[in-house]
Amino acid sequence: MAKILIVDDEPRIRDLIRAHLEHEGFVCEEAGDGGAALAALSGGDVDLVILDIMMPFVDGMTCLKEMRSRKINTPVIMLTARGEEYDKLAGLEGGADDYVVKPFSPRELVARVKAVLARTMPRTETEGGTYTFGGLVIDQASHSVKVDGQEANLTPKEFDLLVFLATNRGIALSRERILQKVWNYDYFGEDRTVDTHIKMLRSHLGRYRDAIVTVWGIGYKFDPDAVK
Numbered sequence: 001m002a003k004i005l006i007v008d009d010e011p012r013i014r015d016l017i018r019a020h021l022e023h024e025g026f027v028c029e030e031a032g033d034g035g036a037a038l039a040a041l042s043g044g045d046v047d048l049v050i051l052d053i054m055m056p057f058v059d060g061m062t063c064l065k066e067m068r069s070r071k072i073n074t075p076v077i078m079l080t081a082r083g084e085e086y087d088k089l090a091g092l093e094g095g096a097d098d099y100v101v102k103p104f105s106p107r108e109l110v111a112r113v114k115a116v117l118a119r120t121m122p123r124t125e126t127e128g129g130t131y132t133f134g135g136l137v138i139d140q141a142s143h144s145v146k147v148d149g150q151e152a153n154l155t156p157k158e159f160d161l162l163v164f165l166a167t168n169r170g171i172a173l174s175r176e177r178i179l180q181k182v183w184n185y186d187y188f189g190e191d192r193t194v195d196t197h198i199k200m201l202r203s204h205l206g207r208y209r210d211a212i213v214t215v216w217g218i219g220y221k222f223d224p225d226a227v228k
Contacts, residue, residue, distance in 0.1 A: 002047035002117055003027040007037040007063070008079065009055040013102075017050060020106040021113065034063025041067065044173035044219060046074050048117055050109070053080035053091070061094060068095040071215050073170045075120045077112055079104070120170065131166050133224035136208045138166055145204075152204045157182070161197055165212060165222035172215040194219070 004026050006014050011032075018028045029046065031037040035058040040046065049067075053060035064076055078091040081102040091099050097116045100109055129140035135148040143159060145152040154162065161182050165173070175194045183193065198220060202209035211224045 005029050005046045005049045007031045008052040020110050034058030044177040049076045051076050064094050072172050075116050147206045158201045169222050172218045172221045174219040
């Protein structure tokens with residue numbers, strides 16, 4: 001299930017949102033200000049952020065701006081007591097995906113979370129788990145990959161790596177997170193396993209090698225829109 005980062009300086013608001021999201025099966029993490037949120041996002045395993053605007057230290061707008069400047073493209077729903085059109089436009093133009101004004105209905109917020117995730121998370125196009133990105137087809141059922149109709153000869157670990165990247169489309173993933181999920185072990189800072197496998201994986205993907213984007217200071221992300 002998707003992981004949601006709840007960022008608000010009021011614990012009671014975080015508790016309320018968390019209770020309703022967890023009731024729907026979501027995994028939740030909390031942060032009390034934008035600085036803590038940026039630290040939590042460095043791991044690359046958050047699927048959506050609920051971000052309050054009015055917070056001490058690092059406010060929501062500053063946090064959002066810093067996220068986008070760091071190429072952290074995790075979807076964001078802005079949450080604030082303000083209702084002025086200017087604030088809504090500022091959030092949306094700054095890269096937010098949706099906007100909810102306090103006081104809000106928790107059920108409405110959950111519905112908006114589901115709607116944003118439905119738009120931003122990759123969809124399987126068949127029940128067998130086939131992901132199609134233009135000429136790149138990843139078929140989990142047959143454990144195969146085709147690039148513009150030609151079979152790509154991937155090792156099992158390269159295939160697992162590609163599936164993990166594609167499943168987290170648009171999300172900057174740290175090397176630590178990739179190692180934990182694909183190799184099931186921890187990252188100790190000097191391990192070149194991920195970089196080596198990314199290099200080999202790219203070599204099999206033809207023009208879709210550009211879909212695996214290096215995010216400096218973080219790791220990698222899968223962005224098929226980067227393919228020319």
